[in-house]
Amino acid sequence: MTQELRVAVVGAGRMGTDHIIRIRDRMQRARITAIVDIDEEKARTAVQGIEGAQVYTDFVAALESGDIDAVVVVTPGFLHEQVLLPTITKGLPVLCEKPLTPDSESAWRVVQAEVQADAKLVQVGFMRRYDAGYREIQEAVRSNAYGELLALDCEHINPAVPDSYTGRNLIDDTVVHEFDGVRFLTGEEVTSVAVRAGKRTPLAKEGLVDPAQILMTTESGVRVSVNTHVAAEYGYAVTTRASFVNAHVAVGTDQVTPGFEERFVDAYDTEIQEWIDGCLQGEVTGPTAWDGYAAAACCEAGVRAVENPGTEVPVKLNAKPALYS
Numbered sequence: 001m002t003q004e005l006r007v008a009v010v011g012a013g014r015m016g017t018d019h020i021i022r023i024r025d026r027m028q029r030a031r032i033t034a035i036v037d038i039d040e041e042k043a044r045t046a047v048q049g050i051e052g053a054q055v056y057t058d059f060v061a062a063l064e065s066g067d068i069d070a071v072v073v074v075t076p077g078f079l080h081e082q083v084l085l086p087t088i089t090k091g092l093p094v095l096c097e098k099p100l101t102p103d104s105e106s107a108w109r110v111v112q113a114e115v116q117a118d119a120k121l122v123q124v125g126f127m128r129r130y131d132a133g134y135r136e137i138q139e140a141v142r143s144n145a146y147g148e149l150l151a152l153d154c155e156h157i158n159p160a161v162p163d164s165y166t167g168r169n170l171i172d173d174t175v176v177h178e179f180d181g182v183r184f185l186t187g188e189e190v191t192s193v194a195v196r197a198g199k200r201t202p203l204a205k206e207g208l209v210d211p212a213q214i215l216m217t218t219e220s221g222v223r224v225s226v227n228t229h230v231a232a233e234y235g236y237a238v239t240t241r242a243s244f245v246n247a248h249v250a251v252g253t254d255q256v257t258p259g260f261e262e263r264f265v266d267a268y269d270t271e272i273q274e275w276i277d278g279c280l281q282g283e284v285t286g287p288t289a290w291d292g293y294a295a296a297a298c299c300e301a302g303v304r305a306v307e308n309p310g311t312e313v314p315v316k317l318n319a320k321p322a323l324y325s
């Protein structure tokens with residue numbers, strides 16, 4: 001067994017830099033051997049202080065270098081597939097920041113590539129699965145400690161979003177975390193999505209429903225509501241209140257931070273360390289390409305729901321391949 005994982009990080013932007021610093025300074029049993037960014041200057045800045053790491057502007061050159069055991073993809077979502085497919089073909093594990101890809105059709109191609117390779121190599125960066133509070137709720141659901149789970153009431157508050165942010169971004173970039181979170185907490189697929197609009201904040205982007213309420217149902221009928229507010233200015237907050245038959249469990253309610261990096265720092269650290277240790281054991285244990293595909297299918301329903309407030313839109317999923325059972 002390899003004792004130290006040699007990692008290539010593709011994309012040295014905001015999140016990529018966060019992961020590079022994390023692996024460089026806090027992770028055990030891994031070192032960065034390649035940083036890839038189409039913007040060479042960004043890669044050169046990010047590589048400073050990392051002994052022996054090479055800079056690339058082309059991912060394939062890094063992949064062919066023979067100097068990497070695993071890949072972390074942190075480019076914009078529409079570019080993930082072009083890194084994932086050759087990495088799967090090469091048989092290397094890859095942690096792909098969310099979203100897996102921007103739509104279910106391309107996500108399904110990634111699933112099919114894994115089925116073809118008969119190997120689960122992709123892990124999607126749904127870090128909430130590594131948050132202590134989320135794990136507490138999931139454990140309560142799994143153990144039936146308080147009886148059946150009846151409802152989840154969530155909040156997702158962002159201090160600001162870019163000018164280009166639209167209703168599609170609300171779903172694909174923001175609520176995508178709740179889609180996966182709900183699937184993780186309940187162990188069920190989301191079956192439908194609806195959106196309710198209400199009073200808008202005076203700070204809302206033009207044409208954007210803000211705040212919005214996203215409603216979901218799951219296979220067994222767990223009712224989910226997610227209140228989003230993405231021009232909140234006062235900070236970042238993510239909360240979940242799980243109502244069981246005999247108790248409720250609330251997480252994140254007293255945490256308002258400047259951004260997601262501070263709110264989920266421990267979750268990101270646990271996510272990456274567990275991924276490294278899994279890779280060294282030859283297995284990928286976190287959210288799979290199937291989870292990424294299912295989240296993409298939820299997002300497609302969500303975007304239609306944003307465009308048609310008040311309409312319940314069903315989530316359409318292909319049959320789950322045996323590889324993910």
Ligand SMILES: NC(=O)c1ccc[n+]([C@@H]2O[C@H](COP(=O)([O-])OP(=O)(O)OC[C@H]3O[C@@H](n4cnc5c(N)ncnc54)[C@H](O)[C@@H]3O)[C@@H](O)[C@H]2O)c1
Nearest residue numbers: 011012013014015016037038039074075076077097098099
């Ligand atoms: N899990 C989370 O909480 C979380 C939070 C933020 C971002 N993300 C995800 O991380 C990813 C990156 O987001 P970001 O905010 O860091 O974006 P960013 O724009 O800050 O960084 C993207 C980087 O990719 C580089 N890049 C673009 N095309 C490339 C190519 N062909 N090859 C190599 N590099 C290329 C860019 O030059 C840039 O440095 C997205 O998928 C995003 O959704 C996840």
